[in-house]
Amino acid sequence: MAEQHAGAAPGPVPATGMQEALWWVHQRARDRSVYHLTWRLAVDEPLDEAGLAVAWQAMVDRHEALRTSVVRQADAVTLVVAPRIVVGLHRVEVDDPGPADPGTLLRLVAEEVHAGPMEPEAAPLARITLVRVGDRHEVLLTVHHVVLDGWAVQLLVGELSEAYAATREGRAVSFPADPVPFSTYAREQAAARADGRWDKSLAYWRDALAGAASAVLEPDLPGEVASGAPGAILRYGFSAEAGAGIAALAKATFATPFAVILGAAQIVLARAGAGPDVAVGVVTANRMTARDQALLGYTANLCVARATVDGADTVAGVVGAARDGMWQMLTHQAVPYPVVFGALPEATRSALGDPAPLLLSYLGPIGTDLRLGPVPATLLPSPNRAARADLAMSVWEADGGYLAEIEYHTGRYRESSVLALLHDLDEVLADGGAEPQRTVGSFDVATRARAGRAAPATVDRDRATGPLPESADWQHVVAAWTDVLGGPPADADVDFFAAGGNSLSALRLVDALTADGRPAVDVVRWLGEPTPRRLVDLLGNGSQPVAAESTLVELRAGPGPHLHLVHGAGGSPQDYQDLLAELPEHWRVTASRDSAELPTVAALARRYRADLDAAGLVPDLLGGWSFGGQVAYQMAADQVGRRSALVVLDSAPPVGYELPADEVRDRFDTFTENIHRALDLEPDAPRPRVTGGPEPAGFDERLALGALAASLAAVQQPVPTALLAHRWRSYERHVRASAEYVHDGPVDTPALVIGADLLDAQLAQWTARVGAARSQRIGTDHFGVLHSAAVTQVAAAVIDFARVAAARG
Template structure:
């Protein structure tokens, strides 16, 4: 008998990830893979343990369905976990076609890139790799069901379940008789409560706070270091800060009275400002959005992005910039439950355009998340991400490992080289080290190799069909890149109001699922498919026309 899963409301951030996935050219853009070194694991006990964890947590049994203009979560019953879940295994016998490290890297990249069908649970998978006596476990989930905090909780539960399964097998007991209630001391915290709170209307106080905090701010980004690189998407650099730079973080934090993260956020902002991102600039910050003890135990997708703005003056020291980062983090805390994806629709048009729909530079503090894990009685060490997609220009993840600070940067390889990213990291290290040694040093006096900018459209990939730099005299600035009339008609039919070339979709009252309706309409009439991630930075008819090649015909040159 087929059981119809109950349908529950989604958190707003889940809806955003769903529709971005639905129309992105790369379907793995929001895959999250933790690549762990393990030892001595066997597939059968691991499978039993994974089924127990899946039965315990509704997020691992969740799929999504569209219902008109709404998106719902379908939570499949715990009783079907056995039929939903398996563990994949891949072993490579000798002789190897490459060095073990290279082969494991390639396998991890390929397995990470396998897309999920968001309409089918589970949106998580385990793969056990065995290559030349080395063993790795790949845990891949879709971000719409788990964030990094939740994934750490899941893997802690997996270790506990694995120990219970091994004990049952050692005692000659069938592990199929184990249940989550018998294995885990505490029941799980339901995600539904969080999703319901997250979906409530935004309070006027929070909207007023973010409008004021972001007034006049422009998105900061690195300058592309050359022409677009065809065929490149994303890449990852994992870097352990020098001992001097790692030691500088707590030194500055102690002086300023801030967290380590505020110092690192200040250092990133200082380097961007010294590199040319002048004035009041916005940087994206991933916040955990777990405001209570219960939230901190929720297994689900709770995190989202906010944007924090500041202006670095010529004489500012790192202490001054970090101190303002400290204040911004604390002052925004009561309003961090409102993600930037909800705020940007409510900003004045000029501010929304200057910041874009997605911050080009995004920084997140993992802290000890991903550290201290174990599985099968041995440590499970987290390796660099195998991601090959870029969600924005730079996603800067900061972790602590013992006394060291580790920075992992996912970057847009189509516009930035690895050398440029490593130069940026070196500038951050130099800023930290010099500022720790000489607190009165102005950040602009340190000297950086980074080149940065700020403003509308920065950090976005140029369209393959971009306008040439120079146009014939007969094509005026007003006519350049004008959308075709049929495209503007598609907008009017979707939104119910007329649209001009530079109108923002969301400022006209559009919402995320109407984006899908518009894109479906355009594709149905023209056969041209839009990559929504390329369009989100400037969600206007003009940008859509550029990406799809649906411009109005330019007037003929006048004859002499």
């Protein structure tokens, strides 16, 4: 149940139309961070962390939106407000960036923090991260757009600043009045939809958008249209001449700066090839009352601004028409765009696109004169790496001029095309302001545009249905797909939304699949991979399980002695590349790669042994570094018949040990060192330190992995966060397996035990667990055994041991 407040009706809180639509987009977005909003604030001094934490908790206690989850219950998207949520701050610190540029590292960290998971179903949907690189400080405020819009973030930063000032001065955090709960606004929206208050505006929009087609920039690249596709942010400062032109046109036409910019954009698009009928998406604040202007929540709406722009029109005439169109649009802006979109004919919906390809918004002075208590703050460029639409441009006032940020789909547009659009817009504003009676037809632009997206390729019905497996579920999916989209799927892996679907038709498709009494399809699970094949899987009759792939990897073929190596904790066969280079070229060297999710040394040893047996291989030498040495030992213990000789490279003996939960941070530091050594990074490469989070000892795994990914990218060794996450989870699983592993031996086979960090007592424990043992110390640390000059000594010891073991064998 939602928390009840004075003035709020009892019962569940329905999500607004825009929240519901955004929830759907989140589920199917390629990159689910696409609707994260991060304000990246540079501050010139460190903040009082304890005081800021108190201020942040006060904000979460004060505002419903910061305690709201957005969940799907039955067929409705609902807001659930927690009575209280205890929050804290997160922190990333890099004491010495070493060879990394501090500004680059700060930007990369911000991008990783921004991309950190934030699921609508799990409040709080807001977090603060303090970042320090050397002596430079930033505060990152990240929220999910489903609960807060840009206007609300500005309000939040203002109140947070007041609260922080109070804590700095030793005062209690207080405000003159309680805020209006967002649930009140959400219930009002539901009532307006139910009682017909939107009917007049819906009629206006149906008439205003009849036959409209969105203006679309001609793409440079073949990327698919998809929310959450790869994106980039470009910040642009309009010229002083363009700023003067905005002022002159606003004065001449009695228009707002946004109407001037909208009119100029319409001129550019019309001249670029979109034709005289120009339609673009406009994001409005949708806050028409003083109460709504003070509301912390998500009220913003999308409207479509449509204009007729002829070559004989003057710049002043187009701006005046944009002014009048804006007033009409704002009169009817209360109806959520998804409701408007759903009320339009199918042909118009297809021509407009879902979402709108081009989005414009005007932020006024938002983001200027920012402070956190007494500390001035500067709003830096957004760190988003995903795109909501083809292009989304926000313009705001700053330092007496105008700045713009364009978020664009990098799979469809090059930066040069985005810059061309901005330069064309700058020129129209500058020259049109200097000469308001100049005609539209006199402008030449570099931008290329059209009206409406290219129609989806025609599907050959026979070709489309032919390759699909003949099963009842496949045919059921094809029939439902055809009914909803008007034609069968092009193939089993076509994306529903790329084929012309939207959130409304997705529900229709799922309903069609369950109409004959079949079990309901979990639409959320399907949205992550919206293909026909996935639908069949969810219907319960997918492809047959694929046989597990062999873990055996051949590193080098050869007629000589056969050495088989097992990966270290969280490692891979590639970690042995330096050792491989030092071994004789005629040696045969194979390796085992990790088999996911096997939780014990015994289970891994059985799997790796089975794959060797399946290949008919009995290695002469069986070994590994660190955790790999333990697995190799168990593999030798399991051998029937001739046993391989063992090579144990600085591996802890199998005696078991305790693994305290609060040492996870120390284990992550060791994992970081492993990664640095594997990449052969210099000792001064940046090593981030992360604190804060819900996990043991305040460790935030995702933040730590993101900070590590940022530090590696900053020294030109980029490793995707997802890959680091896979390695880290493997490392944790292996460390736990190692801690639990006990084997008293003895295993009757010769063994070479290389010691670097091993104690003498540990070498003795190994000697008691093998046959003839040869121990050798190497002058390096645990990580250096496979790297640097020490690997030459290790290889020499292995070569000599192989000779002795062969003579004995």
